[in-house]
Amino acid sequence: MTTQTTELRMPPKPRNRWRTAAIVAALCTFTVLTCLPAIGGVELDFAGMVRNWANGADKMGELLRPDFSFLPRTITPMLETLAMAVAGAALAAAASIPLTLWAARPSNPNRVTRQVVRFIINVNRAVPDLVFAMVLVAMVGVGVLPGLITLFLFDVGVVVKLVSEAIEGADHHYIEAGQAAGGTQSQINKATLLPQSWTLYANQWLYSLELNVRISAILGIVGAGGIGRLLDERRGFYAYDDVSVIILEILVVVMIIELCSNLLRSRLR
Amino acid sequence: MTTTTLPDLTLPTRPSRLRETIAAVLVGAVVLVSIIGLDIPWTELSDIPGRVAEYLRLMFAEPSWEKLPRALFETWRSVSMAWLGAIGCVVVSIPLGMLAARGVGPAWLRFVLRRSFAVIRAVPEVIIALVLLTVTGLTPFTGALALGIAGIGTQGKWVYETIESAQEGASEAVRAAGGNTAEVTRWALWPAAAPALMSFALYRFEINIRTSAVLGLVGAGGIGTMLSNYTNYREWDTVGMLLIVVVAVTMVFDLVSGSIRRRIMEGGRARAVDR
Amino acid sequence: MTEAASTTQPDGVATPWSITLEDVSVTYPNGTRALRGVSAHIEAGEMVSIVGLSGSGKSTLIRTINGLVPATSGRVVVGGHEVTGLRGRALRQLRGHIGMIFQSFNLADRTSVLNNVLVGRFAHTPSYRTLLGLTSAADKELALRCLDSVGMLEKVWARAGALSGGQKQRVAIARALCQQPSVMLADEPVASLDPPTAHAVMGDLARINAERDLTVLINIHMMDLARQYSRRMIGLRDGEIVYDGPAASATDADFEQIYDRPIQSRDRMGSAL
Numbered sequence: 001m002t003t004q005t006t007e008l009r010m011p012p013k014p015r016n017r018w019r020t021a022a023i024v025a026a027l028c029t030f031t032v033l034t035c036l037p038a039i040g041g042v043e044l045d046f047a048g049m050v051r052n053w054a055n056g057a058d059k060m061g062e063l064l065r066p067d068f069s070f071l072p073r074t075i076t077p078m079l080e081t082l083a084m085a086v087a088g089a090a091l092a093a094a095a096s097i098p099l100t101l102w103a104a105r106p107s108n109p110n111r112v113t114r115q116v117v118r119f120i121i122n123v124n125r126a127v128p129d130l131v132f133a134m135v136l137v138a139m140v141g142v143g144v145l146p147g148l149i150t151l152f153l154f155d156v157g158v159v160v161k162l163v164s165e166a167i168e169g170a171d172h173h174y175i176e177a178g179q180a181a182g183g184t185q186s187q188i189n190k191a192t193l194l195p196q197s198w199t200l201y202a203n204q205w206l207y208s209l210e211l212n213v214r215i216s217a218i219l220g221i222v223g224a225g226g227i228g229r230l231l232d233e234r235r236g237f238y239a240y241d242d243v244s245v246i247i248l249e250i251l252v253v254v255m256i257i258e259l260c261s262n263l264l265r266s267r268l269r
Numbered sequence: 270m271t272t273t274t275l276p277d278l279t280l281p282t283r284p285s286r287l288r289e290t291i292a293a294v295l296v297g298a299v300v301l302v303s304i305i306g307l308d309i310p311w312t313e314l315s316d317i318p319g320r321v322a323e324y325l326r327l328m329f330a331e332p333s334w335e336k337l338p339r340a341l342f343e344t345w346r347s348v349s350m351a352w353l354g355a356i357g358c359v360v361v362s363i364p365l366g367m368l369a370a371r372g373v374g375p376a377w378l379r380f381v382l383r384r385s386f387a388v389i390r391a392v393p394e395v396i397i398a399l400v401l402l403t404v405t406g407l408t409p410f411t412g413a414l415a416l417g418i419a420g421i422g423t424q425g426k427w428v429y430e431t432i433e434s435a436q437e438g439a440s441e442a443v444r445a446a447g448g449n450t451a452e453v454t455r456w457a458l459w460p461a462a463a464p465a466l467m468s469f470a471l472y473r474f475e476i477n478i479r480t481s482a483v484l485g486l487v488g489a490g491g492i493g494t495m496l497s498n499y500t501n502y503r504e505w506d507t508v509g510m511l512l513i514v515v516v517a518v519t520m521v522f523d524l525v526s527g528s529i530r531r532r533i534m535e536g537g538r539a540r541a542v543d544r
Numbered sequence: 545m546t547e548a549a550s551t552t553q554p555d556g557v558a559t560p561w562s563i564t565l566e567d568v569s570v571t572y573p574n575g576t577r578a579l580r581g582v583s584a585h586i587e588a589g590e591m592v593s594i595v596g597l598s599g600s601g602k603s604t605l606i607r608t609i610n611g612l613v614p615a616t617s618g619r620v621v622v623g624g625h626e627v628t629g630l631r632g633r634a635l636r637q638l639r640g641h642i643g644m645i646f647q648s649f650n651l652a653d654r655t656s657v658l659n660n661v662l663v664g665r666f667a668h669t670p671s672y673r674t675l676l677g678l679t680s681a682a683d684k685e686l687a688l689r690c691l692d693s694v695g696m697l698e699k700v701w702a703r704a705g706a707l708s709g710g711q712k713q714r715v716a717i718a719r720a721l722c723q724q725p726s727v728m729l730a731d732e733p734v735a736s737l738d739p740p741t742a743h744a745v746m747g748d749l750a751r752i753n754a755e756r757d758l759t760v761l762i763n764i765h766m767m768d769l770a771r772q773y774s775r776r777m778i779g780l781r782d783g784e785i786v787y788d789g790p791a792a793s794a795t796d797a798d799f800e801q802i803y804d805r806p807i808q809s810r811d812r813m814g815s816a817l
Contacts, residue, residue: 034352040345042353042409049405049414056404063400079306086303126519127512128479130395130486131496135508138500139324140317144307174663177650177716180610181723182639182667187674191663195655214393221395221487225308231396235403247396254391278688283701 062240063247070242074230074249081226082253084144084219085212088151093205095152096159097194100201104164106172107189117160125157129215134222147224151216155208159201166200167193199268206261213257217250328509336507340495340514347491348518350409350484351477354416358477359470362421366428373432373454382425389422398484412489416477427469435461468530475526478519492518558641560588560759561623561726563609568618570604570783578604580783581618586776588623591753591760593770593791595802596780602763605780606729609761610642611635623726640667643720647732649712653705657696657715660704661687664722690718694748710741717748728752730762734769739814742766746773766813767799 037043101107102117132153136146174196178188220228227246234242368374369382389397398415405411435458448456485493492515499507563586570579578601586592594602607613608620611627620627625638643664651660665683666674673680691697694714699707704715713733720728730749734742746762750773753760764770770777771791779787779802787798796807803811 031352031356034345034349040342040349042346042349042413045408045410048408049411052406052411053404056406059404080308083303083306086300087307090300090303122520122523123516126516126523128482128493128515128519130483131493131512131515134486134497134500135512138503139321143310145309145317148307148309173646173648173650174652174660176612177644177646177719178663178666180612180639180642180644180729181664181719182636183663183674184636184666184671186671187666187669188663190675190677191659191666192652192655195659196652198654214391218393218395218399221399235399243400247392247400250393250396251388251391254393255387258391278692278697280688281698281700 059238059240063244065241066244066248067241068245070234070245071249074227074246077220077227077230078249078253080144081216081220081228082213084147084151084216084226085209085257088148088216089155089205089209089212091148092152092155092159092208093201095156096163096205097201099156099160100163100167101189101193103160104167106167106170106175107185107193109185118164121157121160124153125161127153129154130218130222133219133224137223142223142225144225147216147219147226150219150224151212154215155212158208158211159204162204162207163197163200166204167197170197170200172196202268203265206265210254210258210261213254214250217254324505327505328512331506332509332513333504333506334510337510337514340492340511343485343490343492343495344514344518346409347481347485347493348478348522350413350416350481350489350491351474353413354420354477354481355470355474357413357417358420358424358473359466361417362424362428363466365421366425367432367454367458369425370429370432373450383429386422386425389419390426391422394419394480395483395487398480398489399487402484402487402489407488407490409490412481412484412491415484415489416480419480420473420477424469424473428466431462431465431469432458435465464533468533471526471530471533475523478522482515482519558724558726558758560757561641562586562588563623563727563759563761564619564621565605565608566619566621568605568608568615568620570601570608570613571616578613578783579608579615582780582783582785583618584778584785584788586759586761588759589753589757590776591750591762591774592776592778593762593764593774594778594780595764595767595770595787595799597765597803600780600802601783602780603731604783606644606731606761606763609727609729610639610644636667640723641725642727642729643723643725644729644731645713645716645720645733647735649709649716649736651704651712651715651719654703656700657691657702657704657707658684658687658700660715661691661719661722664690664719667723686724687718687722690721691715693721694718708741709737710744713737713741713745714748717745717752721752725758727759727761730760732763732765734764734766734813742769742813749773766811767794767796767807768812768814770794 033039034041035044099117099121102113103121105114108114108117129150133146133150136149140146140149172193174192175188178192183191216226216228217231218228220226220230221232223229227250231243231246234240234246365382369379369386371379373379374382394416397419398412401415401418402411405414481489481491482493482496485491485495486497488494492511496508496511496515499511563584565582565584568579568582569577571577582601582605594605596602604613608615609622609627611620611630615628618628622638622642627635627638630638652663662679662683665679665687669680669683688697688700691700694717696711696714696718699711699715704712707715728749733749734745737745746769749760749762752758762770762774771794774791777787777789777791777794778785779798781802781804787794787802799807799811
C-alpha cells in the first residue's frame with residue numbers, strides 16, 4: 001500500500017476462544033477417561049495387538065482363499081435367514097401402522113397416550129438387536145422364533161420412530177376438513193391420513209427389510225437361527241475358508257436386496 | 270331417498286388397478302411363503318407368552334442391584350470402546366471420504382474408495398468385528414478397533430455426501446475469487462461441511478454404544494460380556510438389572526448426544542440420518 | 545350431463561339453519577384476543593360475507609360456528625343447537641350439519657377425489673365402517689351426485705393432488721355438500737385462486753345458496769366480490785364488528801373503515817375477464 005489510508009477500526013472479534021478451549025478440554029478429558037483401565041476404560045495395548053496380529057495373520061490369509069465347495073451347505077441357512085428377514089419385516093409393518101398413528105401428533109392429539117407409546121418405542125430402541133436375541137433365546141429356546149421376534153421388535157422401533165417423525169414433519173391441512181365434517185380422529189386417520197402417508201411407511205418398510213437381512217445374518221451367533229449359526233460354527237472350528245464363503249454370500253445377498261429395494265423405492269410416489 | 274328418480278350419472282371408467290393388485294398378491298405370496306417356510310414350533314406358540322411373562326417377572330420383579338458397581342464399571346468399558354471406536358472411525362473416514370467426493374480426488378481413487386465403502390457397508394458390522402476380534406484377540410482395545418473399521422463404510426459415505434452437497438454453493442465462490450484446491454477446501458468446504466461432519470461423528474458414537482454391547486456378547490468385554498455371562502448362569506435378577514442399565518445408559522447417551530447434535534446443526538437443517 | 549340435470553337438487557335438501565352469536569369472545573392460549581364481544585344474527589337461507597383484513601378475527605369467527613375454535617365466553621347457537629359446551633359425539637353430530645370449505649382446499653392430495661368427497665359422510669357413518677373401508681351404496685351415490693353438481697364428476701377417480709386450484713376447491717365444495725349441510729361456511733375460499741376461477745367458485749356458492757336455500761357464510765377480504773355475491777356484509781376489525789348491513793350499498797368509505805386504511809388495489813379481485 002502506497003497511499004495513506006486511515007487505519008481501519010475493527011469491531012471486536014467475538015470471544016469464542018474460551019468456549020472452544022473448554023469444548024476441546026472436555027473432549028480430551030473424556031477421551032483420557034476412556035483410556036484408563038482402572039475405572040473400566042480401554043487399555044491401549046498396542047504391543048499386545050501387534051502380537052495378536054502376527055498370530056492372526058495366517059487366519060487372515062485363509063480368509064482371502066474362500067473354499068467355494070462349501071457353498072451348497074450354506075443355501076438352506078441362507079434361505080432361512082431371508083425368510084426370517086421378510087417375515088419379521090412384514091409382521092412389523094402390520095404392527096407399525098397403528099403404533100405409528102399413536103405416536104405421531106397429527107394422528108393422535110392425546111398427549112398422554114402419545115408419550116406412552118413413544119416411551120415404549122424408545123426403550124425398545126435402546127436394546128441392541130443381538131441383546132434382544134440372546135435374552136429371547138434364553139426365554140423361548142434356540143431356533144428361528146427368537147430371531148423372528150427380535151427382528152419384529154427391532155423393525156417396529158425403527159419404523160414407528162422414523163415414520164411418526166416424518167408424519168409430524170408433513171402438512172396435514174385435510175385434518176381440519178375432516179374435523180369440520182364431524183369425523184372422529186380414527187375416521188380421519190383411516191380415510192385421509194393413511195393414504196396420505198403410505199409412501200412414508202413403504203419407504204421405511206423397505207429400509208427395515210434391508211436392515212433385517214443384515215441383522216438376521218448375525219442372529220445365529222447367539223442361537224437365533226439363520227446363516228449366522230453356521231458362521232459361528234465354522235468360526236469355532238477355525239475354518240476360515242468357509243467363513244469367508246459365508247461372508248461373501250451375505251455381502252452379495254445384502255447388495256441384491258438393497259438393489260431391489262432401491263428399485264421398488266424409486267417406483268413409489 | 271329420492272335418488273332413484275334422478276337421471277343416471279355417466280361415470281368415467283375407473284382406471285385399471287391390475288398392476289397394483291398383481292404387486293399386492295406377489296408381496297403377499299412372498300410373505301406367506303416366508304412365514305410358512307420358517308421352522309416355527311407352531312404347536313408350542315401358545316405357551317410362549319406365558320413363558321416370556323414368567324421370565325420377565327424373574328428379571329424385573331426384583332432386579333438384583335448387588336452387582337451394580339461392577340455393571341457400571343463394565344458399562345464404562347463399553348462406552349470407552351464406543352468412544353475410541355468412533356474417534357478412530359471418524360479420523361480415518363474424514364480424509365478418505367473427502368478423497369471420495371466428486372471434484373476432490375482423482376476419478377480412479379474415488380471409484381476404489383466408494384466401492385470399498387459399499388462393501389464394508391454391506392457386511393454386518395458385527396461380522397467384521399467378529400472376524401477382526403478372532404484375528405487380533407478378544408480385548409476391549411481390539412473391540413474399539415473393530416468398531417472403528419466396521420463403521421468406515423457408512424461414515425465414509427456420509428462424509429462424501431456431505432462434502433458434495435457443500436461443494437455446490439460455497440466452493441464456486443472461492444474458486445471464482447481465484448482460490449486453489451487447498452484454499453477451496455479450507456475456506457469453502459470445511460466451514461460448510463464441518464457441522465454436519467461433527468454431527469455424524471456424534472451419531473457414530475451413538476451407534477457404537479449399541480454395537481459395543483453386541484461385541485461384548487461375542488467376547489470383547491464390557492457390559493455385553495457381563496450380560497452374556499449372567500444369562501448363561503441364568504441369574505435372571507442380575508440379567509434384569511443389567512438390561513435396565515443397558516437401556517438407561519443407551520437412552521441417556523442418545524438424549525445427550527442428540528441434543529448436542531441439534532445444537533451443532535441449529536441454523537442449518539438437521540439432515541435426516543438414515544444409515 | 546345437461547345444465548338442467550345438474551341444477552336439480554339431487555341429494556336431499558336439508559332445512560337451512562339460522563345462526564346467532566351473543567357477545568362471543570375468543571382468547572387464544574397465547575393471550576391473543578381474536579374476538580371481542582361479537583353479536584350477530586343470521587337468518588336461515590341468508591348469504592353473508594364477513595369482510596376484514598387478515599388478523600381481524602374472521603377466521604376465528606367462522607370457526608366458532610362449528611366449534612373448531614371454542615368460544616371463550618358468550619353463546620353460539622346454530623339451528624337451535626348451542627355450540628358452546630358441546631363436546632365429543634354431540635359436537636361431531638352438529639358439525640355433520642355444517643359444511644366448510646377452506647382457503648387451501650384441505651384435500652388429502654394422495655388419495656382419490658371420491659375418497660375426499662366421502663370425508664363429508666364421516667358424521668353420518670359409524671367409525672367401524674370407515675375403518676373397514678365399507679362405503680354404503682347410498683353414500684357413494686350421494687358423493688357422485690355432489691361431484692356432478694359442481695361439474696367434477698369427470699375427475700372422480702383422479703388423485704386430488706393432480707387437480708388445479710379451482711378444481712380442488714370444487715371438490716372441496718362437493719365434500720361439504722355431501723354432508724347435506726344446513727349451513728355452509730367458507731374461509732377465504734378464493735384467496736388462492738386466479739380471478740376467473742375465483743368468480744366461478746363464488747358463483748357456485750351463490751348458486752348453492754339460491755338453489756338449496758342454504759345459509760352461507762363467506763370470509764373474504766376482496767370488497768368487489770363481497771358486493772357482487774352477497775346481500776349482507778359484516779365487517780370485522782380487531783375482533784369487533786364495525787359494519788353490518790347490505791353489501792351492495794357498502795361505500796368505499798365503509799370499506800376504509802373496516803380496513804382502517806385507504807383502499808388498495810389488492811382489496812379487489814377484479815372482474816372475471
